Amino acid sequence: MRYQLFYWPGIQGRGEFVRLALEEGGADYEDIARTAGAPALMAALEQADAAHPAFAPPFLKAGKLVIGQTANILLYLGPRLGLAPAGEAGRLWVNQLQLTIADMVTEAHDTHHPIASSLYYADQKAEALRRAQDFTANRMGKFLDYFERILVANPAGPRHLAGAALSYADLSLFQLVEGLFYAFPRAMKQLAPGLPHVLALHENIAHRPRIAAYLQSARRLPFNEDGIFRRYPELDAG
């Protein structure tokens, strides 16, 4: 199966959670906006006769299926790429973790866009300062402590979030931590001592052969100030 991923060019964004799964799973895939340009993405998004249009990128074409919503794409890909548990209970748990990661991603995004995605950061900077202050002081620790607790409580050991094997939730937690280190290095430095297993997972994922090769490749876009995780030092912890 050759997959086609549709996502905005130029940013990691939510598409990156899908890319990491495709890369780790050794999937045959094409990153459409990057290979065919943004117009191809827009045309696919606005295809008026599509029965199952996505509200927003990313979406994945897999044969006749068109699948939108990041967590939903991963729900589909997980078992096919060897990145999800075999049973229903395990798959629900991985999906639950992915949705919680997605919630934190949205909150991270809203630190720089608390008023409107359609406005520039400069037009909502005062509000962003307030929201980011709450995010770094309260929300980051609450979410990351939760994932630390999940790793410690895993009966199969703290190496993975779910059971004894790698899942796409582990890859997504890696990406979340990577993004937080980029956007909020001071807040992460303060939280790090309480997150030994989260940080070990982050390291382990970064050194998996396929992920390491991907991170070194031109396919991995750098973080930048158009994406979800932005380095605006004024929004980081003091």
Place this chain on the structure above:
Amino acid sequence: MRYQLFYWPGIQGRGEFVRLALEEGGADYEDIARTAGAPALMAALEQADAAHPAFAPPFLKAGKLVIGQTANILLYLGPRLGLAPAGEAGRLWVNQLQLTIADMVTEAHDTHHPIASSLYYADQKAEALRRAQDFTANRMGKFLDYFERILVANPAGPRHLAGAALSYADLSLFQLVEGLFYAFPRAMKQLAPGLPHVLALHENIAHRPRIAAYLQSARRLPFNEDGIFRRYPELDAG
């Protein structure tokens, strides 16, 4: 199977999407915080030895399973309550719709809490006015037009979002529209002419026998200004 739903007492909140599915499906369930009180909810949430703790309510106990995240609970319940398509493609589509509804629910919530969930509305009212202005002017129409387009594009007809049968996504769209009518009556009045199929679905769901009985019962809490959808007239369209 007797299900136990854990959610905050006193509000519809995200728990309501689960309640509507349980009610329409004729499920045997107990609403724990309402029957056993908030302390029972908090105890379950903070159960330190739980291998699969939820980050936040709602969560559902189903036998030995504990399932968190609203869309994940519905992914589990859907097939069991006759509220999801039989095949994988249909289930992914319903899950995708549910996640898009969840995204809009979060944006509706953030109109009154754009800075921090832990602060009172009064402490973020200036920011709320700005965010709500964008929500009513831009986001409501974008989301609701999308669902209208989905209904029109459904090859099985515009009565349901997915295929020819009722799914939990239909119930959730009913609840979303209900909440928006409560919180933003003026904005909804402006958008209504463009949403004939969304509004027809809302009406149809309200008149299903089990839903109608539920809505009339004491189990259906009224909307109020502690929940996700709040009637603050200053946040509605002008």
